[in-house]
Amino acid sequence: MSTANSPFRIANYRAYWVARLCMTLAQYAMLLIIGWQTYNLARDGGMSVAEASGQLALIGLLQFVPLFLLTPFTGLAADHFDRRNLGRITVLLQLLCAATLATFTWQEAIGLPVLFTIAVFLGIARAFAGPALSALAPNLVPPAILPNAIALSSIAWQTGMIVGPAVGGVLYEVEPFLPYAVAAMLFAVAITSLSFIGEVPRGKKKAPAKPIQQVREGLVYVWQNKMVLGSITLDLFAVFLAGATALFPVYARDILQVGASGLSQLAMAPAIGAALTALWFSFRPLKNNVGPKMLWSVAVFGLATVVFAFSTNMALSLAMLFIVGAADMISVYIRQSLIQLHTPDDKRGRVSAVSLLTIGASNEFGDFFSGSLAFLIGPVAAVALGGTGAIITVGLWAVLFPVLRTTKTFDPPDNLLEGDDDPHSEPAKQGS
Template identity: 75%
Template sequence: MSARPSPFRIGNFRAYWVARLSMTLAQYAMLLIIGWQTYNLARDGGMDVGAASGQLALIGLLQFLPLFVLTPFSGLAADRLNRRGVAQMTIALQMVCAGSLAALSWFDLISIPWLFGIAVFLGIARAFNGPALSALAPNLVPKEILPTAIALSSIAWQSGMIVGPAIGGYLYVVDPAMPYVAAFALFAIALLSLGFIGHVPRTPIAGAQRPIGQVVDGLKYVVRNKMVLGAITLDLFAVFLAGATALFPVFARDILQVGATGLSQLAAAPAAGAAITALFFSFRPLKTNVGPKMLIAVAVFGLATIGFGFSRSMPLSLALLFVVGAADMFSVYIRQSLIQLHTPDEKRGRVSAVSLLTISASNEFGDFFSGTLAFIIGPIAAVVTGGAGAILTVALWAWVFPVLRTTRTFDPPDALQEQTETETKQEQLP
C-alpha cells in the first residue's frame, strides 16, 4: 500500500501555503512595530511606563473592535462568496496600510493618531481575510490527505504569527521604514500566489436560510459541538490572559533595558521555538492522545509566561520565550486540526470566523487587557498574573469539557457526525 501523497504535490495547495505564510509574516511584522512606535512616541512625549502601556492597550482595542463587529458576517462571506477573491481584496487593503506606514516612517511623519487609524483598517481587513483563507484550505486537497493539509496550513499561519515580529524587529534596527517595506513586499507575494490558484469547488450552504439565519446556524454549530467549543474557548481565555507579546516594548525599553535590538531578540525567541516545533511535526505528525497533550501544552505556555515575567536576565528571558513559542505552536497545531476536522465544509467559513473572533479576542483584545492591567498593577505583575490565569484555565477546561481529556486522535467520532447531520436537517425543515 503506497504512502499518502504530500499536499505540497498539489499546485493549488502550494500556492495557498505560500500566500498564507507570506501574508501572516507581513501582518505580524507590522503589528510589532506599530506597538513599538506607539510606545516610544508615548514615552518620548512625557508619559510614564503605565500611561504608555495604556497606549498599547488602545492599539489592541482598535484592532479588535472591527474584528468583533464584522467577523460573524465575514464568515458568512467566506461561505457564500469566492473565498479566494475575498482573500485577495483584503490583502490588497493591507498592502495599502503597509505602504502608508512605510511612507510616514520614511519621512518622519509617523504619529500616534496615524498608527491608531491604520490599526482600525488592519482590523477590518483581517476580519474578512481569516475566515476566507481558513475555509479555503480544505477545498484544495483530497479528503484522505486533509489532516496533513490542515496541519501544514496551521503551521504556515502560526509560524508567520510568531516569526513575523522577529523580522519586523530586526529590520527596524536598520531603518524604521524597513519593516513596512518588507510587509508590502510580502503582501504582494501573497496576492500573486493566490492568483495561481485555479477553480476551487466547495460545498454550497444547504437550505434557503436568510443570511442572519446562516450566521446563527454557524454559531449554534460551535455551541453544539463540545470538541469545537472547548478547543476554541481554551485558546480564547488562556492566550487572552497570558499574552506577553503586547508588552515586549515595555520589557525591551524599561525592564530588561535592551532597546530595539533586544526587542528583535525577544520577538525572535518564541519564533525559534515555534519553528522548531513546526519542523518536528512536519516529519513526525502527532497521532495519539491529542486532547491531553493540548491541555499540557497550554499549561506549559502559562508556566513559561510566569517565568518570563519574573526574569531580569536577558538570556533567561529568551529561553523562556522559546518555550512559550514551542508550547503555543504545539497547542495550535492540535487545536486547528481538531476544529477543521470536526466541522462540515459548508460551515467551515462560519466556524473559522468564530475561531478567528476568539483568536482576535485572545490576541488583540488580549493586548488591550495586558496593557490595561500593566497600567493598573504594572507590567511585571500583569505578565505573571496572566500566566497563572492560563494555568487555571487549563484546569477548569479539563473539568468543564471532559472531551478534551479523552480525545485520542484527530478523527471525529462517527456518532458525532451523524448527530450533527441529523440536527442540521431538522433545523432546515419548515
Template identity: 55%
Template sequence: MTISQSSHPLRHANFRAYLVGRVAAVLAQYSMMIVLGWQAYNIARETMTTSGAAAQLGLIGLAQFLPLFFLTPVTGWVADHFDRRKITRITLSLLIVASALLAFATYEGWVSLPLIFGIAVIVGIARAFNGPAYSALAPNLVPREMLPNAIAISSVAWQTGMIIGPALGGYAYAFTPWGAYAMAALLYGVGLSCMLLIGPVPQPPRDTSRHPIRQMIDGFAYVRGNRLVLATITLDLFAVLLAGATALLPVYARDILHVGSQGLGHLAAAPGIGAGLTALWFSFRPMKSEVGMKMLVAVIIFGLATIAFGLTAFAPRHYAMELGIGALIVLGCSDMVSVYVRQSLIQLHTPDAMRGRVSSLSQLTISASNELGEAESGFLAALVGPIAAVIGGGIGAIVITIIWARLFPELRLARSFDPPDIGRADVIEEKAL
C-alpha cells in the same frame, strides 16, 4: 498521519501556492503588529509616563480587535457564500495599501498616533474578512483523504508565521523603521501573487432557503452544539487572553531589560525559534495519540513559561536577557503544540458548508487572545505594572486550563485527529440548525 510522498498535499500546485502565500501574509500581519505597538509606544513615551504609554499598547490591540468583534457574523457568512480566493485577494490588496502608507509616513516623518490607530482599524477590518476565507479555503485544495495532513501543514505554517513575524518586524524596525512597514507590504504582495496563482476550487453549496442572518446565527449554534470544537476555541480565548507576555515585549525591551529595538528583535524571535523547532519535529514525528491531553499540557507549559519570562525582571542584569529568551523559546514550543492540535480538531470536526462561519469564530477567539489580550495586558500593566501583569497572566492561563479540563472531558479524552464519520458531522450540524 504519515502518508506516502505520492499522496502528499504539497504535490498539489494549488495547495503549494496557498501555503507560500499564507506564510507570507501571516509573517506580514504579525510583523506589523509588533511594529505598530513599538512605534506607538515610542511616540507616546515622548510625552507620557511608562504607564500612560503602556496603555497605548492596550488601545492599539483594541483598535485591531473591535472590527473583528463586530464583523465576525458577517465575515463567516461571506466566506461560506462567496469565492474564498477573491475575498483573500481583495483583503490582501487593502493590507498592501495600509502598510505602504505607514512606510511612506514613517519615511517622511509625519507618522503620528492617530494615523497608527487609523491603520490599525483598517488592518482589523481586512483581517476580519481575510482570516475565515483563508482558513476555510485550505480543505478545498486537496482530496478529502489528504485533509488531515493538509490542515496540519497549514496550521504549522500559520503558527510559524505568527510567531516568527514579530521577530522579523523587530529586526527590520531596528534597521530602519520605515523598512519594517515596507517589508510587510512586500510580504503581503507575495501573498497576493500566490493567491492569484490558485485556480478554480470547489465551493460549498449555497443555502438560499434561509435568511442570511439566520445562517450567521447557525455558525454560533453549531459551535455551541459541538462541545469538542467549543472547548478548543474557548480554551485558547481565555488562556492566551490572560497570558499576554508578548504584548508587553516593548515595555520589557525598553524599560525593564534596557535592550532597545535590537533586543526587542531578539525577544520577539525567541518564540519563533521554539515554534520552528516544534514544527520541524512534527514534520518527522506527527502527533498521533492523546492529542487532547497534550494540548492541555501544552497550555499549562505556556502559562509557566509566561511566569518565567515575567520573573526575568528580578534576575541579575548580565543574564536576564538570556533567561527571558529561554522562557520565550519554551513559550513558542508550547504555543505551537496547542495551535497544531486546536486547528486540526476544529477543521476536521466541521462540515465544509460551515467552515467559514466556524473559522470566523475561531479567528475571533484567536484575535481576542492576541489583540484583546494586548489591550488587557496593556491596561493591566498601566494599573499594576508590567511585571505583575505578565506573572498574573501566566497564573491565570494555568488556572483556566485546569478548569477547562474538568468542564470539557471531550477535550481531555480526544485521542487522535481522525475526522468524525460524515453522518455524525451532519447530525451535529442538523442539531445546531
C-alpha cells in the same frame, strides 16, 4: 511524511502556502514596528511606563473592535463568496496600510493618531481574511492529509512570525520606513500567489436561508458541539489571560533594556519554538491522546509565561518564550485539526469566523487587557497574573468539557463524514 502524502504535491496548496508565508512575514514585521513606534512615541512624549503601556492596550483594542463587530458577517461571506477573492481583497487592504505607514514614517510625520487609524483598518482586513483563508485550506487537500497540511501551513505562519520581526527590527534600524515598504512588497507577492489558486471543490450547498438565520446556525453549531466549543474557548481564555507579547516593547526598553534588536529577539523566540514544533508535526503528526495533550500544552504555556514575567536575564527570558511558543503550537495544531475535521464544509466559514473571533479576543483584546493591567499593577505583575490564570483555566476546562480529556484521535464521527452535521452527535472517539 512520504511524497505521496505531502500537501505540496498539490499546486493549489503550494500557492496557498506561499501566500500564507508572505502575508505572515509582512503582518508580523508591521505589528512589531507599530507597537515599537507607539510605545516610543508615548515614552518620548513624556508618558510613564504605565501610561505608555496603556497606549499599547489601545492599539490592541482598536484592532479587536472591528474583528468583534464584523466576525458573524465575515464568516457568512466566507461560506457564500469565492474564498480566494476575499483573500485577495483583504491582502490588498493590508498592502495599502503598509504603504501608508511607510509614507508617513519616511516623511517623519508618523504619530499616534496615524498608528491608531491603521490599527482599525488592519482589524477590518484580518476580520475578513481569517475565515476566508482558514476555510479555504480544507478545500485544497484531501481530508486524510489535512492535519499534515495544517502543520505545514503552521510552519509558514511560524516562519513568518520568526523572520518577520527579525527583518522588521533590522530594517527599522537601517531606515524606520523600510519595514513597512518591504511589508507592502510581501503583500503584493501574497496577492499574486492567491491568484494562482485555481477552482477548488466545495461541499454540498443547502438551500439558502436568510443571512441572520445562517449566522445563527454557525453560532448554534459551535455552542452545541462540545468538542468545538471547548477547544475554541480554551484558547480564548488561556491566551487572553497570558498575553505577554503586547508588553514586549516594555520589556525591551525598560526591563531587559535590550533595545530594538532585543525586541526582535523577544518576538522571534516563541515563534522559533512554535515553528520547530510544527516542523516536527509535519513529519510525525500526532495520532493518540490529542485531547489530554492539548490541555497539558496550555498548562505548560501558562507556567513558562509566569517564569518569563519575573526574569531580568535575557537568556532566561528567551528560553521561556521558546517554551511558550512550542506549547502554544501543540495547542494550535490539535485545536485547528479538531475544529476543521469536526465541522461540515458548508459551516466551515462561519465556524472558522467564530474560532478566529476568539483568537482575536485572546490576541488583540488580550493585548488590551494586558496593557490595561500593566497600567494598573505594573507589567511584571500583569504578565505573572495572566500566566497563573491560564493554568487555572486548564483545570476548569478539564472539568467543564470532559470530552477534551477523553478525546483520543482526530477522527470525526461517521455521521459527519456521511453529511449529517447534527451537532448533538458525539464529536470524537473517546477512551473508556
